[in-house]
Amino acid sequence: MLWVAILVPILIILPADGQFPLPDFEKTEITERQGVGSYRLPNDVIPIKYYLTLEPEFDTFGFDGIAEINLQVINETNTITLHSVELTLQNLTINCASPAEDYSNLTIEYSFLDLARQFLVITLSRNVAPGSECTLLILYEGILNQDSHGFYRAQYTDREGNVRWLAVTQFEPTYAREAFPCFDEPALKAEFEITIIRPNNYNSLSNSPIYISMPYMNNKRMDLFRVTPRMSTYLVAFVVSEFTSVSSGYQAVHGRPEFINESRGDFALSMGLQVLPAIENFLGIAYNSSLVKLDNVAIPDDYFSNGAMENWGLVTYRESSLFSKENVSTSAEKQGIGTIISHEYGHKWFGNLVSPLWWNYVWINEGFATYLQNYGASVAQPSWRLMERFALSTLQSAFSTDQLQNARPMTYDAETPDEINALFDRIAYNKAGSVIRMVEHFLTTPVFQRGLNRFLVNNSFSAATEYELWSALDEAVIEAGINLGRPLEEIMTTWTQQAGFPLVTILVAPVTRTVTVAQERFLLDNASYDSNETWIIPLNFVISSNPNFEDTAPILLLRENSQSITTFANVNPGEWIIANIQQTGYYRVNYDEENWGLIANYLNRDNFNNIHPSNRAQLIDDALVLARAGRLNYEVVFDLISYLNRETDYVPLNSFINNLAFLDRVLSASPNIALFREFTRNLLQAAFDYLTPYESNIDDHIDRLNRQQILTTLCNLNHEACLQSASNYLRTWQHISPDLQSAVYCGGLRNGGEEEWNYLYNLYTSSTTERLQRNRILNALSCTENSTLLQRVLDMAFSQSTEWRLLSNADRLRALTGLYTNSENGIDIALNMNFAQLFASFSTRNVNTILNGLSLRLTRGDRQDLFRQILQLQDSSSWDLHGNAFRNSLSNINQTNDWIANYQDAINNWLIERVTLPTTSSPTPTTTVSTSDTTVSPTTPAPPDNGSIDVRIMPLLLLCTLILLYT
Ligand SMILES: [Zn+2]
Structure with missing residues (x-):
């Protein structure tokens, strides 16, 4: 103009200076x-x-x-x-x-x-x-x-x-x-x-x-x-x-004036004030040596693609990632705010002060920001136990991508804008963060800190590659008098420049008790993969006669495909060995069946707490995934997870619940699904009794997260006491504590009828209901088997009714995914939707999400046939646009069927032998879950499962993926 x-x-x-000509x-x-x-x-x-x-x-x-x-x-x-x-x-x-x-x-x-x-x-x-x-x-x-x-x-x-x-x-x-x-x-x-x-x-x-x-x-x-x-x-x-702002010192939080007036930025500001000095102290470089202010700005959610962006001195966030409100925000949401601030502040050093020479090293930015998001927020909020939960939140999630055949290496070239954008993935964030954590435990924290400080000082206001990083850390290693036997770069590039990660297999010879360790690449779907990759693996172990899970330094560096360890020749008969202390190493571990059995027996005795919670979570995740990959018998795994009937710690329970979504899905058409759900309800009974459905003023942060996951899971499994509590809460028709809302809304609808549904629907449409609460309600509206109500959810997804025309794309996606995720009848309603309308009203990416999620839920032959017919009927333009999504969906169905053919019988036999359904007439506990070591009676009777196919486990990982917001 x-x-x-x-x-x-x-x-x-x-x-x-007169050099500039007038334009x-x-x-x-x-x-x-x-x-x-x-x-x-x-x-x-x-x-x-x-x-x-x-x-x-x-x-x-x-x-x-x-x-x-x-x-x-x-x-x-x-x-x-x-x-x-x-x-x-x-x-x-x-x-x-x-x-x-x-x-x-x-x-x-x-x-x-x-x-x-x-x-x-x-x-x-x-x-x-x-x-x-x-x-x-x-x-x-x-x-x-x-x-x-x-x-x-x-x-x-x-x-x-x-x-x-x-x-x-x-x-x-x-x-x-x-x-x-x-x-x-x-x-x-x-x-x-x-x-x-x-x-x-x-x-x-x-x-x-x-x-x-x-x-x-x-x-x-x-x-x-x-x-x-x-x-x-x-x-x-x-x-x-x-916007207006609230500030302290040189930090400020900005946003729309009404939200600032309601103090919604105060929690974020207080986190920022604690996190910044924590990271400064850890890295030994003051933030204000380069910039003298640090603003945080909340952008309305619909206009911000990511979770946040670390612009130097002016960090931007979506509003829901920065603002919180008492009696509206959940503990998990406040934790999300604390960690995302800590992540973006971590970038002030990794990314802003020292940048990647090219985008192939973007994992240096995102890996350190992921590491520091946990470190910084854990200093500010020790009760969040973030570093103890790192393996659960970050490493196990990285495995889920990195164990696929098409995984990419951390250092991975990209040229075009599309290729560069694709690098901001779970490998750059979660894998790199986990590998960085491995380096810390491998080198010890003081050496790690000195090396990072050297890297940052040497490359300030400049750009670097991984070679500068490894060389700075190596100098700190040498100064500390540690002899790694080879350059750190040689060790670490086996992790950064190869895709995937190793499976370490530990075998104890029955007579000589000699321990042999071997490594190969772990792939979920190809047990016959001929591995020739090797990693240089910092390895450590614990044996049962000395269960010390505190020292995470490596005992040896495993370089070869296979190596005998004489140091542990004294693993006596009857003693177990557990490798990868606190799961600080980026690898899975398998053992011979005898050792798995010894671990299972130990866990099923009273002193299972001697094994570190992170390692209990590791054993559960490794065992369930190894069985899924055909590397371990499910009978062994079910013996092991049976110990959960006394587990109350959030970390191992969360590891189990993350894996439960898969098992419940693939078993959903099994004739013995009722036995499996009875078994699972019993596994979580102790946690339910310990936490109770009621909040208490002595709850800490983890108790609140734990209650949320246990209630959500048990109500989804039709646990009678859980459903009853949910109904009691909902039918007060009063405000419900934010941490209970998800479980209560969904459980209350499962156990209720049209009255409950209409109440929540009205709450959803009320202009005074906060967006975060509306999201929780929308997630729950499909937690019913009433087909008329489910049809209304589908209408919302397609915005057919006038009142829904303003629903955002994210809301419409939320409604549709809930339909086939939360309800058995919802799967049929989703299968019978107008697919042409689906393709017309959702983006290609969202169509991909929907078809992927729906196809994963199709375990019954008649539904699979119908779905195949639907895809066959699509015209060539739909195939041109969504062909990849169609093929992926069909592949999901084949994989489900393969799993059923290979493993379902073994699980059924185990369940039939050990689990009894309660009789409908008896009000007293009648169910037992027995393992070779234990017999456990639940204190509360679980309701009878009528044996119908009744898929109720919300795939938490799927939902997490939907809201995965890279920053
Ligand atoms: Zn980031």
């Missing part, structure tokens, strides 16, 4: 091409400093920009190549200087946009020599669209019903080029001086503090920000809004 208006202040802020107002002609070749910039010319001026317009939803970029010529060239996409470039001017060259006649010969590679290529009238300094001035326009990346617009409705607009940024990994022409690669760091022109009633934020704010024309102001540290383009940010 008004270039003249912007140029007046620009003259004020440009250096007054030519003639529009520069820029053609378009489809280039071929590398997506990497040539780097003959690199940026030193950007002066950016941006003026968002809230009436036209456009923005005007001026980018003035100081450049240094590295190699002789007549071409300047940088990034620009979705911008309308108006005018380009170049000016170069060098003591040895005369550039007075230098002009731009021609420029073009390379559309595929998102390049702006500028060809000069002559070569420029190395050492020359140039200034490129670009005038341009852009659109504030609503696609949640680049410089874009978001909105919310205030308490008076007015729509309020804001302009925000999301640049990682390749979207800074949508806001200003730039050298958009992480290693091409520069300083930024940013100016924002905004309406008087708005305010602006950027990475650094404002140093001058001055009146501008047309009721606007111009905010000039201090120069930033040398940093990557993807970390630049600005927000123009009517």
Whole structure:
């Protein structure tokens, strides 16, 4: 728009050395091409400093920009190549200087946009020599669209019903080029001086503090920000809004004024104030040595794709990841807020201060942020036990992806924007975080800390690869007098540059008691895979005569495929051995059946607590997954998990519940599903009795998480006392404690009828119900077998009824996934939906999610046949668009059937031998679950399971995947 208006202040802020020509107002002609070749910039010319001026317009939803970029010529060239996409470039001017060259006649010969590679290529009238300094001035326009990346617009409705607009940024990994022409690669760091022109009633934020704010024309102001540290383009940010804030010291939380007034930012701020010094102390580098403020901004959920973004000095979050409210937010949600702040603050060092040289090392950013999200939040909130739960929350979740044949290595090349975006996955976050934790325990914490400090100091304001990381840690190792026998790099690249992870198999010779360890790659679906990968594995063990689970240092480094260990030749007859103390090593462990049996016997005795909770969780997860992969008999595994009938600790119970979703699903069409559910109810009875359905003021954080998972699972399993409690809560028709809501809403509907459903439906539609609570209600509305009510949920998913037309895409997806997840009849309703309408009203990605989830629930032959017929009837355009999703769904059905054919009988035989269903007439406990060692009578009778197919286990992992928000 008004270039003249912007140029007046620009003259004020440009250096007054007279080098800058007044821009030519003639529009520069820029053609378009489809280039071929590398997506990497040539780097003959690199940026030193950007002066950016941006003026968002809230009436036209456009923005005007001026980018003035100081450049240094590295190699002789007549071409300047940088990034620009979705911008309308108006005018380009170049000016170069060098003591040895005369550039007075230098002009731009021609420029073009390379559309595929998102390049702006500028060809000069002559070569420029190395050492020359140039200034490129670009005038341009852009659109504030609503696609949640680049410089874009978001909105919310205030308490008076007015729509309020804001302009925000999301640049990682390749979207800074949508806001200003730039050298958009992480290693091409520069300083930024940013100016924002905004309406008087708005305010602006950027990475650094404002140093001058001055009146501008047309009721606007111009905010000039201090120069930033040398940093990557993807970390630049600005927000123009009517937000207010709450602050302490140099930290602040910003958001819509009504939420700030209600103190919704206070918990986040208090977490930030505790987490920042914790991480500073751990790494030995103060945050304010590079930037003097740290703002956190809450963006309305529908306009923020990720959980949060670590822009230096200006972290952005979705509102539900930053704001909390008493009596609305659950303990798990508050924990999510604490850990996401800790994650983003961790990036201030890993990512912001030291950046990856290229995106193939993005795992250094995300792995350390994942590690530090647990570390920082655990210092602030010790009762959350986050470091003890690390294996459960992070490592076991990484295994679930990394055990598939198509897993990628941590260090993995990518060039195009799509390829780069795909790197932000569970391997970059959870696997890298787990491997980093392994390094800490392998080297010991003090050595790890010294090495990290050295890495950060050596590479500050610069970019690095994994080699700089390993070498800095290696120096700390040598200083500590530790001899690893080989460079750390050689050890660690076996973990970072190979896909997958090892299965360590430990065999104790029956007579000599010699222990042999072997390694191979573990794959879930291909037991016959011929492994030739080896890892250098920091290995440790505990034996039952000395159950010390505290020392996590390795006893040896396993280098070969197979190795005998004489050190443990004294594993006596009757003694078990457990490897991978606290599951700090990134590997699974299998044993001979005798050792598994000894462990199971030990667990089933009273002193099972001698085994560390993390290792109890490890044994459960390893055993269940090994059985699923055909590497261990289910009978052995069921003997082992039988000990859970006395377990009350959250960590092992959570490990079991995560695996239960799979077992309950594949057994759902079994004739003995009633026995399996009776067995499972009994396993969780002790935890139910210990926690009770009632909250207490002596509950700690873990008790509250534990109660939530036990009630949800038991009510889904039709546990009578659980359902009764849920009904009693719901039928008070009063507000229910947030931590109980999910279980009570779902259990109350299972046990109730139309009255309960209508009550929740009305609560959902009430304008005063908070969004988080509405989400919990929407998840639960399909916890009924009433087909009329389920049909109404389907209507909501397709927004057929007028009142649902404003339902967001995320809400519609939530409604539909709940339908086939929560209810047996819901599966049939989902199968009978209009698939053409499904494809028309959901994105390709969501169609993939829905077909994947639905196909996993199809264990009955008649339903599988119907589903296959539905896919066959789809036209070629649907196959073109969703063919991968169709094929994946059919493959899911085949895998389910394979599992049933291979393993169902063994489990049924075990169940028939050991589990008895209670008789319907008896009010007293009649059920026993026996193992070779124990007989347990539950204290509360479980209701009879009528034997019908009754799938009730909510696949927690599936739901987690749905809401998995990378940050
Ligand atoms: Zn991150």
